[in-house]
Amino acid sequence: MMEHGDVRLLLNLLLQGERQTRQLMEASAASSPSVNEESRARLQQIRSSLENAIAMAKLISRPEGTHRLISLPVAASDSPPPSNSGSPRSESPERVVKEHERREMCKNKKDLPKWKRQVRVTTDSGGLAEGLEDGCSWRKYGQKEILGAVHPRGYYRCTHRNTAGCLATKQVQRSDDDPCVFDITYRGQHTCLQMLQEPPIPAPDQLYDTGRPRHEQQKQTMAFSFSFPYDSTPITGPSTQNLILSSTTASENSGYMGSFPLPFTSPATSNFFPSHVVAPNASESELTGTVSAAASTVNSLNINPSFTLNRVEFDPVFPSDPSNFLG
DNA sequence: CTGATTTGACCGAA
DNA sequence: TTCGGTCAAATCAG
Numbered sequence: 412m413m414e415h416g417d418v419r420l421l422l423n424l425l426l427q428g429e430r431q432t433r434q435l436m437e438a439s440a441a442s443s444p445s446v447n448e449e450s451r452a453r454l455q456q457i458r459s460s461l462e463n464a465i466a467m468a469k470l471i472s473r474p475e476g477t478h479r480l481i482s483l484p485v486a487a488s489d490s491p492p493p494s495n496s497g498s499p500r501s502e503s504p505e506r507v508v509k510e511h512e513r514r515e516m517c518k519n520k521k522d523l524p525k526w527k528r529q530v531r532v533t534t535d536s537g538g539l540a541e542g543l544e545d546g547c548s549w550r551k552y553g554q555k556e557i558l559g560a561v562h563p564r565g566y567y568r569c570t571h572r573n574t575a576g577c578l579a580t581k582q583v584q585r586s587d588d589d590p591c592v593f594d595i596t597y598r599g600q601h602t603c604l605q606m607l608q609e610p611p612i613p614a615p616d617q618l619y620d621t622g623r624p625r626h627e628q629q630k631q632t633m634a635f636s637f638s639f640p641y642d643s644t645p646i647t648g649p650s651t652q653n654l655i656l657s658s659t660t661a662s663e664n665s666g667y668m669g670s671f672p673l674p675f676t677s678p679a680t681s682n683f684f685p686s687h688v689v690a691p692n693a694s695e696s697e698l699t700g701t702v703s704a705a706a707s708t709v710n711s712l713n714i715n716p717s718f719t720l721n722r723v724e725f726d727p728v729f730p731s732d733p734s735n736f737l738g
Numbered sequence: 739c740t741g742a743t744t745t746g747a748c749c750g751a752a
Numbered sequence: 753t754t755c756g757g758t759c760a761a762a763t764c765a766g
Contacts, residue, residue: 552759566757
């Protein structure tokens, strides 16, 4: 693992690159209107990638709590939880272990950093969804009606949770007051960064285990698809390939890069905004679709330019606000 | 067929 | 007991 000082150095370099890219963009926009859209888009891609790298570097550079890959306790043979008080779920040993893990998770959850963000969706202007993507892929695992809230709350966790033990989660809820505004609560830092450095190569017999229940198989294959594709099957689409692209091969896949400029973006990447936008007075079913689609929509350069996504507030509940690392 | 989403049930905290 | 958060089987979608 890198030293803290190394990461800061890396961060400085990234910031420098981002600044230069921005200047180049400004210069090209001001001096030569003839600069074609493609070139501008490329610049935007580079800048987006740099911004994400910066965000990642900031996360890594945190002095505490981000380097460790949180691993949940597994099937300790000598630690059977006390017999459950009649829960119909807790019969099998597997179930017992799951319950144990869940309790541990509840304990850990309180220690996780938490911060909020408000995002506004407007239907005017043609800006890019720049800066809104968090660069990680999310998977929806629940939705809940919240007392006193008009709109349901969506629950998302990092796609790499099972493969990298990444405990990052987020909650997305549409604001009661302004239907254009979404409240997003992040919890936990991403620890899945490690996947880029040490792609876990699963043993062949781990790739597909037909003896397991379907949902268990899914977890196994996900580990495969988001780490290192052994076969040529495009299991998760371009993003999977993108994830493993080295910097030298990225340019050869500009088609993919154009659509998926973020190394961590996956089909489940949540940018909160579908390529179509829901009108402020959209029905509840549309809202559900919105939040859901938002979790599935790959963003940024392919987003419908008729929508501008503005971050209207960043309200750090937790001091380690990832966007404010290192000032 | 595989991965993602939906949704009712379950659990712990308040 | 209520409510928020999570699980996981069923279902959907590509």
